[in-house]
Amino acid sequence: MSQPTNPMRRSASTATGHGIGGAQTTSAGQPSQAPPTSGAGRPTNVAQPAGVPTVAGRLGDATTFVRRAMSGTPGRLRILAALGIVVSLLFGVSAFSTFGSTNDALSRGEANTAQLVRIQAIHTNLVRADADATNAFLVGGLEPPAQRADYTRSMAQASQLIAEAARAQSADGPALGALNSSVLSYASLVEQARATNRQALPLGAQYLRLASSGLRSETLPILDALVNANQARVGAEFDNARSESGALIAAGVLALLVLIGGMIWLSLRTHRYINPPLAAATAAILVTLVIGAIALSAVGSRVSQVRTGSYAATLATAKARIAAFDAKSNESLTLIARGSGSAFEKAWKSSSTVVADQSAAAAKLSSDATQMGALWTTYVDTHKQIRAADDGGQWEAAVGQATGNGAKTANTTFDAFDSSSGAALTSSSSAASASLEGPRTWLPFAAWLGLLVGIAAAVSAWWGVSLRLEEYR
Amino acid sequence: MSLTSRGVLGSAFAALAILVTAGCSNGGVYATTQIPTPAPPSSTTPAPSATSVAPPAACNPLASFAPTGANPAPGAMPAGSYMATIQKRGRLIAGVSSDTLLLGARNPLSGRIEGFDIEMLKAVSKAIFGDPNKIEFRVITAAQRPAVLKDGSVDIVARAYTMNCDRWQLINFSTEYYLAGQKVLVAKGSTAKGIEDLKGKKVCAPVGSTSMAKLKTFPGLVPVGSDTHTGCLVLFQQGKVDAITGDDTVLAGLAAQDPYAVVVKAPAFTQEPYGLGIAKKNTDFVKFVNGVLQQMRTDGQWAAAYDTWLKGALGPAPAPPAAVYGRQP
Numbered sequence: 001m002s003q004p005t006n007p008m009r010r011s012a013s014t015a016t017g018h019g020i021g022g023a024q025t026t027s028a029g030q031p032s033q034a035p036p037t038s039g040a041g042r043p044t045n046v047a048q049p050a051g052v053p054t055v056a057g058r059l060g061d062a063t064t065f066v067r068r069a070m071s072g073t074p075g076r077l078r079i080l081a082a083l084g085i086v087v088s089l090l091f092g093v094s095a096f097s098t099f100g101s102t103n104d105a106l107s108r109g110e111a112n113t114a115q116l117v118r119i120q121a122i123h124t125n126l127v128r129a130d131a132d133a134t135n136a137f138l139v140g141g142l143e144p145p146a147q148r149a150d151y152t153r154s155m156a157q158a159s160q161l162i163a164e165a166a167r168a169q170s171a172d173g174p175a176l177g178a179l180n181s182s183v184l185s186y187a188s189l190v191e192q193a194r195a196t197n198r199q200a201l202p203l204g205a206q207y208l209r210l211a212s213s214g215l216r217s218e219t220l221p222i223l224d225a226l227v228n229a230n231q232a233r234v235g236a237e238f239d240n241a242r243s244e245s246g247a248l249i250a251a252g253v254l255a256l257l258v259l260i261g262g263m264i265w266l267s268l269r270t271h272r273y274i275n276p277p278l279a280a281a282t283a284a285i286l287v288t289l290v291i292g293a294i295a296l297s298a299v300g301s302r303v304s305q306v307r308t309g310s311y312a313a314t315l316a317t318a319k320a321r322i323a324a325f326d327a328k329s330n331e332s333l334t335l336i337a338r339g340s341g342s343a344f345e346k347a348w349k350s351s352s353t354v355v356a357d358q359s360a361a362a363a364k365l366s367s368d369a370t371q372m373g374a375l376w377t378t379y380v381d382t383h384k385q386i387r388a389a390d391d392g393g394q395w396e397a398a399v400g401q402a403t404g405n406g407a408k409t410a411n412t413t414f415d416a417f418d419s420s421s422g423a424a425l426t427s428s429s430s431a432a433s434a435s436l437e438g439p440r441t442w443l444p445f446a447a448w449l450g451l452l453v454g455i456a457a458a459v460s461a462w463w464g465v466s467l468r469l470e471e472y473r
Numbered sequence: 474m475s476l477t478s479r480g481v482l483g484s485a486f487a488a489l490a491i492l493v494t495a496g497c498s499n500g501g502v503y504a505t506t507q508i509p510t511p512a513p514p515s516s517t518t519p520a521p522s523a524t525s526v527a528p529p530a531a532c533n534p535l536a537s538f539a540p541t542g543a544n545p546a547p548g549a550m551p552a553g554s555y556m557a558t559i560q561k562r563g564r565l566i567a568g569v570s571s572d573t574l575l576l577g578a579r580n581p582l583s584g585r586i587e588g589f590d591i592e593m594l595k596a597v598s599k600a601i602f603g604d605p606n607k608i609e610f611r612v613i614t615a616a617q618r619p620a621v622l623k624d625g626s627v628d629i630v631a632r633a634y635t636m637n638c639d640r641w642q643l644i645n646f647s648t649e650y651y652l653a654g655q656k657v658l659v660a661k662g663s664t665a666k667g668i669e670d671l672k673g674k675k676v677c678a679p680v681g682s683t684s685m686a687k688l689k690t691f692p693g694l695v696p697v698g699s700d701t702h703t704g705c706l707v708l709f710q711q712g713k714v715d716a717i718t719g720d721d722t723v724l725a726g727l728a729a730q731d732p733y734a735v736v737v738k739a740p741a742f743t744q745e746p747y748g749l750g751i752a753k754k755n756t757d758f759v760k761f762v763n764g765v766l767q768q769m770r771t772d773g774q775w776a777a778a779y780d781t782w783l784k785g786a787l788g789p790a791p792a793p794p795a796a797v798y799g800r801q802p
Contacts, residue, residue, distance in 0.1 A: 138584075171502075171506055174505055175508050178508045196730075200582050201574070201730040202580075202703060203706055203707070205581075206572060206701070210704075222509060225509050229503075229506040337612060338586075339609070339611025339613070340612050340614070395610070
């Protein structure tokens with residue numbers, strides 16, 4: 001569409017008639033002096049010097065045109081058509097945006113949940129590696145190869161997950177960078193402890209203590225910060241996914257009010273009870289609104305279910321596992337400290353309480369987590385035997401039970417808890433992910449469909465009103 | 474009509490643009506995760522200033538309680554004595570170091586704690602039970618020594634424990650079983666001939682030890698505290714301190730673990746008589762232990778223990794320190 005180059009042409013082109021606009025338009029640059037009047041039939045175009053476009057003139061023209069187009073019954077019809085088009089399109093756009101942003105919020109909620117699970121897996125791997133390193137150290141002489149392999153595997157998984165987590169969430173980048181460097185210094189201290197230990201020097205123990213205390217004072221707080229940040233993000237996205245339907249309902253109700261009001265006005269004016277295109281537009285918006293609102297509330301309740309169900313179970317299981325490995329490390333550190341490890345035993349007790357509480361919470365939420373509590377109690381019994389032996393002066397016997405692989409040893413009972421809780425974590429986190437994934441198959445489709453309904457309703461509204469407008473020609 | 478609908482369409486698209494951007498703004502953009510600021514590790518914090526108690530006048534730190542006659546036979550501790558309590562329990566509970574090579578250190582190969590201090594405990598165990606290995610070891614730091622004696626969680630402390638009048642206020646000591654002296658350990662190739670040459674350098678010593686108290690009397694040095702001497706060696710290897718000060722026995726054990734660490738040749742600048750620490754109330758046990766030590770001095774056990782642990786690092790055995798008695802309860 002070419003822009004009008006001066007007010008004369010503009011008024012000429014629009015004033016000439018409805019519909020086939022521009023048929024009598026004079027070519028640009030040749031202003032017609034006296035434009036023909038028509039339709040509303042009010043003489044216009046008061047003394048305006050030809051070919052001298054001024055701002056005042058332009059404004060005056062526009063105002064005049066609008067006043068003329070909107071006056072009388074045809075004018076009111078035009079206003080009705082315009083309103084119908086605006087509210088219909090607004091509804092379409094709201095539907096598109098509501099379904100689209102619900103989909104986006106679900107997608108981000110799922111991504112953040114995955115990131116949270118990833119961060120907790122990093123945490124688990126690190127405390128697991130530390131439990132291996134400290135336990136292997138208790139065994140006199142060379143460390144058991146299986147334990148060494150488990151340490152290496154845990155560290156490798158942790159550093160792989162750090163890279164994956166950094167790729168998945170850029171906001172976590174700086175914290176993951178700090179985490180990476182502190183994991184590096186932990187690993188190098190453990191290696192130095194090993195190398196020194198291999199030369200049969202007591203200095204190795206000091207390097208190991210330094211590694212473990214650095215892990216707890218420096219590395220784990222970064223992980224806690226990452227867990228908190230991602231938990232907050234998951235919560236925010238779950239809130240977003242549940243509370244999107246407001247705009248859709250507001251726009252839908254507005255559109256219905258305008259269209260129904262228009263139909264009533266038309267029926268009063270024209271003595272035709274029903275304007276089929278307008279009625280069709282109203283019905284389409286009503287159906288879309290009802291179905292959309294129901295579907296969105298279903299998404300909302302599904303999100304609430306995930307939040308209090310499989311997502312909560314995932315969080316509880318992960319917390320239980322982290323606390324469990326921390327307790328296992330502290331058990332070894334208590335024995336390494338040999339008589340002055342009361343601080344480590346205190347830490348064991350608080351970790352063990354966390355494991356029991358979180359296992360109970362997880363068992364209520366997920367049928368896969370019901371074994372965790374009982375298996376932990378079995379390990380706790382073994383731990384109590386170890387403590388009783390150590391406190392009774394049987395340090396060697398305590399170390400034997402803490403490092404051996406027999407039926408009543410800490411390693412065996414702990415492994416049972418580890419494999420059960422690991423399976424529970426996998427099942428609850430994939431259940432959470434699947435539940436969030438479900439609505440995402442139809443939400444994008446619903447968004448485009450909603451937009452189409454809005455456009456179709458707009459066309460229909462214009463069509464319905466223009467049928468009546470024709471009668472004024 | 475055409476312009477009207479154009480206007481309507483225009484405003485509708487404007488509304489669309491607003492809604493779409495409203496829906497998408499902030500989506501997926503989060504505040505950067507905050508990195509917590511870690512508390513500085515306690516091992517490198519400067520040591521707190523010494524809180525030394527003025528020693529009472531006329532105190533001989535070496536004087537302990539004289540044994541009353543010959544010790545009872547193993548397994549026959551007199552009823553009511555503290556030794557009978559130990560015998561009834563079935564083991565001697567001893568506070569030791571597990572990382573002071575040569576004096577008391579865990580052997581990483583066997584997992585056993587061994588050293589010159591430990592030989593003294595074995596002799597005490599043998600005198601009570603007839604078995605040198607009825608000992609439960611509690612690994613403690615230098616700073617924990619008075620506390621574990623006071624609260625009764627150990628019977629005896631054998632952990633390079635220097636006898637001095639301040640400490641006699643809190644606990645009892647046996648007679649002296651070794652005379653050490655404070656020296657300084659530096660990196661190989663250092664030009665320092667003594668501790669005076671280390672002005673402006675960071676020097677490490679364990680918190681709560683006499684070495685730390687003495688270190689603070691040298692002006693111009695930067696004292697750095699650690700839990701143990703091994704902790705100091707880690708700081709030394711990491712380049713966080715320039716030197717370590719401590720008893721020659723302890724430093725010999727550190728130098729044995731690091732070929733790049735040497736003990737400065739200058740004579741010791743303090744005298745550190747080692748005694749076995751025992752709780753203030755157990756005077757009978759002190760007398761018993763003094764009897765055991767006296768036996769070791771005379772029958773060659775002391776010299777055998779020295780030869781096993783210290784001869785390689787500190788040269789041939791000197792005469793065992795003579796017992797000094799005369800303390801009044």
